[in-house]
Amino acid sequence: MLFSIKATRLAALAAWLGLAFSRSTFNPEVEGKDPSHVITRNVCIIGGGASGTYAAVRLRQLGHSVILIERDDHLGGHTRTYYDPAGRPIDYGVWVYSNNTELFDFFGHFNIPLTGLDFTRITQGTQRFDLRTGQRVPPPSGDLVDAMTRYAQILLQHPYLSDGWDLPDPVPEDLLLPFHAFIEKYNLGPAVEILTLYVQGLGDILHYPAVYILKYFSLEVALGIQGGFSTSASRANQELYSAARQELDGDVLLSSTVLGMDRSYSDMQRILVQTPSGKKLIEAEKIIVTIPPLLRSLQNFDLDSREESIFGQFDNSYYYPAVVDIPGIPNGVQIVNRGADTPYNVPVLPGTYVFTPSGIQDLFLAFFGAGDVNMTENQVRETICDNALQLRKAGFDIGEPKILAYANHSPFQLFVSAEAIEDGFYRDLYSLQGHRNTYYTGAAWHAHSSTALWKFTERLLQERVMNDLNCEESGTCPGDPEDPEDP
Structure with a gap:
């Protein structure tokens, strides 16, 4: 039975057979030699779906600089709108929204009206x-x-x-x-x-x-x-992400992928990115990851053994x-x-x-x-x-x-066994927030609901990311304890 097999055992077997995921390495000094290829921001966000786009827009509103990396040629993740030959829209990804403050504020920011749907x-x-x-x-x-x-x-x-x-x-x-x-x-x-x-x-x-x-x-x-739920009055939810793309402008790298990372415990984290115009080296104080945290999705991340042991337990649908x-x-x-x-x-x-x-x-x-x-x-x-x-x-x-x-929404639901949940898997997962200057949001960290994820992301920004950025800028952060690689 699917749920009786722990992914950690599979990961251990793969490692024994020599199939373990290799850690990404690159020389940031060499890659960053050309200043025109270096992008410096307060926060680098990886993944331009609902969570990543929201985080980018909000951090800019809150006075911090961002760069958003998205592998597709558009923002929005699971949000997809099809237009028939007469120009009539059909949402076939994110269809409706549960009502909360973040929904009304986010759509209101772009002056996109909402309507009810029964x-x-x-x-x-x-x-x-x-x-x-x-x-x-x-x-x-x-x-x-x-x-x-x-x-x-x-x-x-x-x-x-x-x-x-x-x-x-x-x-x-x-x-x-x-x-x-x-x-x-x-x-x-x-x-x-x-x-x-x-x-x-x-x-x-x-x-x-x-x-x-x-x-x-x-x-x-x-x-x-x-x-009743809410949806865009135009019945074209992709409009939200088109507006966000226009506002973020040069702070978005579309059709781009991470080639390597150097997340040291120093002031700046370094992310090497392949873009349509060539490689770019991003230097950022903090990183927010919104893509599904599966080992196969994070092969070019410099994961430590603690991160690998936790993320390696996930399976997906x-x-x-x-x-x-x-x-x-x-x-x-x-x-x-x-x-x-x-x-x-x-x-x-x-x-x-x-x-x-x-x-x-x-x-x-x-x-x-x-x-x-x-x-x-x-x-x-x-x-x-x-x-x-x-x-x-x-x-x-x-x-x-x-x-x-x-559209392909896979990997979709990330899950672990009941035994892993009982053993504190999600406590361990949440302990990674802030580990190595990296924070996480997205469906694996909460639920498959855009509005629920906007609420979760808002809380993460306010309670963790903003506090850490502000204290570092003011020099009032408490001394960082040693953050070992192993749990």
């Missing part, structure tokens, strides 16, 4: 099928309202989950239960369908430690379902959204994938969770989960189209599906 109009047209066979599946039995009320009451018992991974010690037993046992304990069967629809991209939901579902389907999400033209599904009908022969009718993965109407005739949002299988783009596309064609067996006059837009 999912009721979509879910009223839901039809359920096993998309492996086209077999119709009945709706869940039992009292959904009663089950969701119990679920919300459980969330209220663990309010710290809304702020991050600062778990109590010892970790409450309920949080460590496999989710199928959690469902049985609290009689949540009638709610599993709605939980699955909102907790997408996690793989076999029934076998994850329950805390991951509680983190993903949070109290904020429950309130959004009850009272794979998740892909798309916009699909599917002629033959009636207007307003949402197709939900349910397993005809699975516990609680959870969908079998790899497979499409749902085909959701976009509001434009024949165009649907498809959200595809691959679990722990790393699929190629062609495999994902073919499976999405095959899932749609199964609806012919259900009596729909389905035309040939055509994928109009596609």
Whole structure:
């Protein structure tokens, strides 16, 4: 079983076989010989998704200089907007936002209006099928309202989950239960369908430690379902990141990757970056990392053994959204994938969770989960189209599906075993904040929610990064204790 294997054992085996990740080395004195290739800033931010873009904008507002490194040719991470031939936008990545202060402040900073979005109009047209066979599946039995009320009451018992991974010690037993046992304990069967629809991209939901579902389907999400979510009034959420890109201007390096690092304990940290115009050496007082902290993603970072031992425990899932033209599904009908022969009718993965109407005739949002299988783009596309064609067996006059837009959100959910959580994994993970002048934010450090991550990032900036920058500038920092490489 996936969750019974600790990634640390795999990392140890890889090291024994000589397959361990090599540490990045470079000579900053040689690379920085040409002053025109050196960029000096207060903070270097690695990753231009929701967290990194927010951090860059806010730090500039707070009076600090930044440089933002992003491997793609645009900012926004999972935020994607497709425009049909008539110029109408369809968001198929980050679709809606839970409401909080950071949401209104961030959109307000760029004068981008928001509007409410109620999912009721979509879910009223839901039809359920096993998309492996086209077999119709009945709706869940039992009292959904009663089950969701119990679920919300459980969330209220663990309010710290809304702020991050600062778990109590010892970790409450309920949080460590496999989710199928959690469902049985609290009689949540009638709610599993709605939980699955909102907790997408996690793989076999029934076998994850329950805390991951509680983190993903949070109290904020429950309130959004009850009272509505927000989205950009234009229905084009990518506009936020286009505005941020324009404001940040020369402080963004797009299509750029880290080649090496020198994070000494001196005043300036050095990051060698490959950009479209050549190599650049960045010198910064602090570094903020927002990309998923997997060893394979950090091969060019100068990780010490403490960082490697913690990050090496993560595993991840794979998740892909798309916009699909599917002629033959009636207007307003949402197709939900349910397993005809699975516990609680959870969908079998790899497979499409749902085909959701976009509001434009024949165009649907498809959200595809691959679990722990790393699929190629062609495999994902073919499976999405095959899932749609199964609806012919259900009596729909389905035309040939055509994928109009596609994105790869992998690696998606980063997770560890229940045993690792119980042993204090997230305490150890959070102990890396500030270690070697490096700070972290992003979904692995909190949740898959832009607004939750903006709130988390704001707190990180105010309580850690800003304090450390300001005390260093004023010379009032307490003496730094020795920061050993090993834990």
